[in-house]
Amino acid sequence: VEDVTAPVVACQDITVVLDATGTVTIAGIDVDGGSTDACGIASYDLDIDTFDCSNVGDNIVTLTVTDVNGNTSTCTATVTVEDNTSPVLVCQDFTLELGADGTAILDPSDVIASNDDACGIFASAVDITNFSCADIGAPITVQVFTIDVNGNLATCTAEVTVVDNLAPVITCPADQTVDPGPG
Structure with missing residues (x-):
């Protein structure tokens, strides 16, 4: 008996938050929305699993689910990356x-x-x-x-x-001659 049936794959969108270093890593199981296979699932792999500041916002990832006999199926999910860390x-x-x-x-x-x-x-x-x-x-x-x-x-x-550390500046008028007049 040979298993040639691919897993039934299901994805779910997720939101993740960057840590204080500006990075976050996820695993395939994080975006799996309940994938199944009669013989069992061997792995959940993502094409992108690490995000940084340049990824803030929505990112499309592809999840590949592989069963124990090597059959695969894929789906896509949106990973929304947020930066909630204050300076x-x-x-x-x-x-x-x-x-x-x-x-x-x-x-x-x-x-x-x-x-x-x-x-x-x-x-x-x-x-x-x-x-x-x-x-x-x-x-x-x-x-x-x-x-x-x-x-x-x-x-x-x-x-x-x-x-105020500046010394005052005094500008004196020019010399003047005063005539006291008679007397």
Whole structure:
């Protein structure tokens, strides 16, 4: 007796989430939707089993089911890859020196000690950017925001101390001769 009947293959769509390193690996059984074979199934193989940041979104994979006698059948499934991991953001306090005009602009990089994400950083910002003489004194708390390329947000706070280290500039008028007049 010879088994020449291929397995009855069934696929199911799945959603997977990237880990903190930006990768995820699946097995054929993960997309199997209940494949059967009278003599038994030997393996569930995928054409693509490892996903990374470049695969965020829908990906079509092919599942090949092989029975114990070497007969195969295939089906396709959609593997939706998601990145739900927020960036790792560490803030640092910063001393901001005012310019000659009595103002200064805080750049996010001034208060970010480190900013990392497996899939990449899209943008960083602070909630307060413009400072002036009125801000000299007690440190000012700023909120720092970072968003990665897949929309995940991280926040932290930093203390900004505003200082005026420039000596005043005095412009004296030209010498003048004063005539006290008679008397």
